[in-house]
Amino acid sequence: MEFKDMVVVVAGGAGGIGANIAQGFAREGGITIILDSAEEEAQRVAREIESGGGKASVVVIDATKEEKVQDAIAGIAEKFGGIDVLVNSIGWNKVLPFMETPESIWYRSVELNLMVTVRLCKAVLPYMINQKFGRIINISSQQGRRAAPQAAPYAASKAAVISVTKSLAALTAEHNIRVNAVCPGVVDAGLTKQFMKDSPQYIEEMLPQTPMRRICQPEEVASVVMFLASEKSSYMTGQSLSADGGTVML
Numbered sequence: 001m002e003f004k005d006m007v008v009v010v011a012g013g014a015g016g017i018g019a020n021i022a023q024g025f026a027r028e029g030g031i032t033i034i035l036d037s038a039e040e041e042a043q044r045v046a047r048e049i050e051s052g053g054g055k056a057s058v059v060v061i062d063a064t065k066e067e068k069v070q071d072a073i074a075g076i077a078e079k080f081g082g083i084d085v086l087v088n089s090i091g092w093n094k095v096l097p098f099m100e101t102p103e104s105i106w107y108r109s110v111e112l113n114l115m116v117t118v119r120l121c122k123a124v125l126p127y128m129i130n131q132k133f134g135r136i137i138n139i140s141s142q143q144g145r146r147a148a149p150q151a152a153p154y155a156a157s158k159a160a161v162i163s164v165t166k167s168l169a170a171l172t173a174e175h176n177i178r179v180n181a182v183c184p185g186v187v188d189a190g191l192t193k194q195f196m197k198d199s200p201q202y203i204e205e206m207l208p209q210t211p212m213r214r215i216c217q218p219e220e221v222a223s224v225v226m227f228l229a230s231e232k233s234s235y236m237t238g239q240s241l242s243a244d245g246g247t248v249m250l
């Protein structure tokens with residue numbers, strides 16, 4: 001079991017992608033903590049993990065509140081004796097043409113995609129530095145690597161997540177902490193359902209741009225996240241790996 005007894009915090013672990021990530025780590029022996037504002041969904045994911053023989057706990061907080069994040073992370077570190085892996089899978093998007101996008105949508109996108117990630121990284125790093133071990137994986141997006149005229153605030157905030165990943169990787173490498181990002185394409189998960197409400201033709205428009213001509217399953221994001229948390233990627237930090245069916249080839 002690759003992550004046996006490692007303490008894994010999955011922020012956004014009640015969501016479509018985050019739940020799969022939490023389940024993946026739990027299957028590999030991780031003690032998974034689902035940190036999310038959606039209590040009912042988080043409890044459901046934890047029950048599923050436990051019914052499969054895995055270990056799971058739930059921490060319900062609104063991650064836009066800095067003090068709550070600090071307290072929650074301190075509580076987890078104290079209860080479980082540290083934090084080994086943090087996965088940042090909280091995210092939000094609103095599809096709107098650029099000229100019709102009010103500033104409030106820009107601020108909310110920056111808050112829920114960038115600042116929540118920054119805040120959680122900042123909260124876990126003292127514990128990871130102290131234990132001289134840590135793995136952080138930030139979920140960015142293919143939209144952070146390309147033009148997204150219908151979702152400019154989302155794309156800009158996801159591009160910023162890639163940038164912060166690099167800065168933190170450089171800052172923390174000497175402490176045996178690795179920080180990487182994953183850039184999924186269109187995933188069969190929560191945010192896509194939201195995109196579809198705003199823009200019903202979204203998948204039809206995206207598929208011709210996707211060489212593999214299908215959308216991504218959440219498990220296909222989880223496996224890349226687990227690779228980046230594992231020793232299989234022991235010489236990788238500051239990287240952003242795409243799981244997008246070949247849409248963006250760097």
Ligand SMILES: NC(=O)c1ccc[n+]([C@@H]2O[C@H](COP(=O)([O-])OP(=O)(O)OC[C@H]3O[C@@H](n4cnc5c(N)ncnc54)[C@H](O)[C@@H]3O)[C@@H](O)[C@H]2O)c1
Pocket residue numbers: 011012013014015016017018035036037038041061062063064088089090091092112139140141142183184185186187188189190191192
């Ligand atoms: N679904 C996609 O197609 C897709 C593609 C690329 C990247 N992503 C990224 O993957 C991540 C997960 O996406 P998803 O599709 O699973 O979305 P989702 O909406 O299913 O999951 C997001 C989770 O974050 C939680 N959350 C939101 N605001 C919060 C807050 N303030 N405090 C605590 N928790 C909060 C939600 O309750 C939810 O459980 C996001 O960062 C998203 O941007 C998704």
